[in-house]
Amino acid sequence: xxxxxxxxxxxxxxxxxxxxxxxxxxxxxxxxxxxxxxxxxxxxxxxxxxxxxxxxxxxxxxxxxxxxxxxxxxxxxxxxxxxxxxxxxxxxxxxxxxxxxxxxxxxxxxxxxxxxxxxxxxxxxxxxxxxxxxxxxxxxxxxxxxxxxxxxxxxxxxxxxxxxxxxxxxxxxxxxxxxxxxxxxxxxxxxxxxxxxxxxxxxxxxxxxxxxxxxxxxxxxxxxxxx
Ligand SMILES: Nc1ncnc2c1ncn2[C@@H]1O[C@H](COP(=O)(O)OP(=O)(O)O)[C@@H](O)[C@H]1O
Ligand SMILES: [Mg+2]
Numbered sequence: 001x002x003x004x005x006x007x008x009x010x011x012x013x014x015x016x017x018x019x020x021x022x023x024x025x026x027x028x029x030x031x032x033x034x035x036x037x038x039x040x041x042x043x044x045x046x047x048x049x050x051x052x053x054x055x056x057x058x059x060x061x062x063x064x065x066x067x068x069x070x071x072x073x074x075x076x077x078x079x080x081x082x083x084x085x086x087x088x089x090x091x092x093x094x095x096x097x098x099x100x101x102x103x104x105x106x107x108x109x110x111x112x113x114x115x116x117x118x119x120x121x122x123x124x125x126x127x128x129x130x131x132x133x134x135x136x137x138x139x140x141x142x143x144x145x146x147x148x149x150x151x152x153x154x155x156x157x158x159x160x161x162x163x164x165x166x167x168x169x170x171x172x173x174x175x176x177x178x179x180x181x182x183x184x185x186x187x188x189x190x191x192x193x194x195x196x197x198x199x200x201x202x203x204x205x206x207x208x209x210x211x212x213x214x215x216x217x218x219x220x221x222x223x224x225x226x227x
Contacts, residue, residue: 004221010093030059054132073099074106109141151179176207
């Protein structure tokens, strides 16, 4: 089976793209999916994150830096589709970069993390429109929004989540939110996802596992890869 391609994208920096991409990769590996994380952002945060892992770490995430490929990134990625089950692409923030646009043409899923706050909501419409236009050429592309860095106790959060739920019919919001949690930030130093912390990060682990379950349903793949 050719790899399913998940493109984590949003035009805004700080939306939680890298956090979402690395955590999905860490979860997918634990679900026995042969997974490749592609760092398509010149800042290289995903690469640095993963490189913090100790040698011989049991769930080492395989990361490949392809930001330099620019518009040719899709050709690069296509070379790996037969070698992996899942390819997760951490995109650069700018819509001006050609990478999100090019990757949407070959992706199965555009996953759009959005922080439920006014500025972030306003800034995400261009990207959602871009993804919708990509569906004309790539009809297999599905678009989903995920609430990112969510602060459930803020009064505006309820309004913002409802707004996300009704942004665009082409981009349903997934039920799982990634709440604002220290464990996500601290996991960067472990080179791994929050799974590294085991029971000390139970709520974060449950969240990312539940997000993976929802994504598996969208992609029509089993929750755990059948051997
Ligand atoms: N759910 C979360 N809880 C706490 N901090 C988060 C969460 N998501 C992202 N962050 C932090 O917010 C910042 C921006 O996130 P990042 O994933 O790098 O965004 P992007 O890749 O979209 O620029 C980082 O410092 C990251 O650790
Ligand atoms: Mg990033």
